[in-house]
Amino acid sequence: MRFPGLSLVAITAFAAALTAPAMAHEWHARETPLIPESGPASPICHISSGEALPLVAFTFEKQRTRFAVRAAEFVSRTGVHEYTGTLPSGGSFTVSLGTDTSSDVAVLTLADREGGLRLLNHFRTAGDFSLTGNGIDIQISALPSASSEVENLHNCLRELDNG
Amino acid sequence: MTRSSPNRIACIPLIAVAMSTPVALAQDFSPHFKTTGRGAYDLYNDTVLCSAVLERAIEAEPESEQLPLLEKGIDYTVNFALFLLESGNVVDMSGAILAPDNLPIDRRNARADWQAVLFSLEDEGETPEAEIARCLRLYGHDWE
Numbered sequence: 001m002r003f004p005g006l007s008l009v010a011i012t013a014f015a016a017a018l019t020a021p022a023m024a025h026e027w028h029a030r031e032t033p034l035i036p037e038s039g040p041a042s043p044i045c046h047i048s049s050g051e052a053l054p055l056v057a058f059t060f061e062k063q064r065t066r067f068a069v070r071a072a073e074f075v076s077r078t079g080v081h082e083y084t085g086t087l088p089s090g091g092s093f094t095v096s097l098g099t100d101t102s103s104d105v106a107v108l109t110l111a112d113r114e115g116g117l118r119l120l121n122h123f124r125t126a127g128d129f130s131l132t133g134n135g136i137d138i139q140i141s142a143l144p145s146a147s148s149e150v151e152n153l154h155n156c157l158r159e160l161d162n163g
Numbered sequence: 164m165t166r167s168s169p170n171r172i173a174c175i176p177l178i179a180v181a182m183s184t185p186v187a188l189a190q191d192f193s194p195h196f197k198t199t200g201r202g203a204y205d206l207y208n209d210t211v212l213c214s215a216v217l218e219r220a221i222e223a224e225p226e227s228e229q230l231p232l233l234e235k236g237i238d239y240t241v242n243f244a245l246f247l248l249e250s251g252n253v254v255d256m257s258g259a260i261l262a263p264d265n266l267p268i269d270r271r272n273a274r275a276d277w278q279a280v281l282f283s284l285e286d287e288g289e290t291p292e293a294e295i296a297r298c299l300r301l302y303g304h305d306w307e
Binding site: 028030034035036044046048050051055057059061066068070098099100103104105107109 | 197223271272274275276278279280281282283285286288
């Protein structure tokens, strides 16, 4: 079958687009805290699974630790309570996440830094992450291990505490 | 040797006050992070961070009435950041001169930094509007 209007170049480009890999997840952590110039906000350390959505992230201030997920699916959710998730380590959890059902960002403030670091440890194993509930089903397949960036995070946290 | 005009000397503190006003007015988490004292490096970092702020603003609201201005701002910040890097004057804290090759990774890191700030703002029930406005004031213009 011939497609007179379709050049070989266009077909090749189309095929390449189809086979191009989706943006990969790649963990990233700051080595030093972000320090605001002014205002009441605190210095922040963070680690995240990169730019590809859905993404998971942890932010650490001196007095506060947050776990966050950003996903396009969130904007169609029906509530914020009783999400169930599985972690790359194989662990599972149930949480309330976020407050604004129109936002693509959902944040959970954890009780303390140790709780955040314990949760982060579940991401030191490569594996699948999922979050379901309130009409949404978020999946990240084969999320790489966060281990390579955790040392950066710990350097940042040391500076955060000493600063 | 030329004598400095007293007027010129008097102007310097006034200019310094005027330049610092936007920072002083920012009451919430500003993208204006702590400066290092390395002028070109600080300017470069702020430019790249504003690029991330404006990019995220479009992602959050693709149909925004401000879309043309936001796109102008992104174009301006990227060109200005490249201009600074090409000048060879952007020296980081380790003393290394940053090259144009640094821009993609710096933009990625800035987006990650800004995302972390947005998580904090979201959790506090605050919006990034003040930061977007500041970046548009600085960079929402045609690059020439």
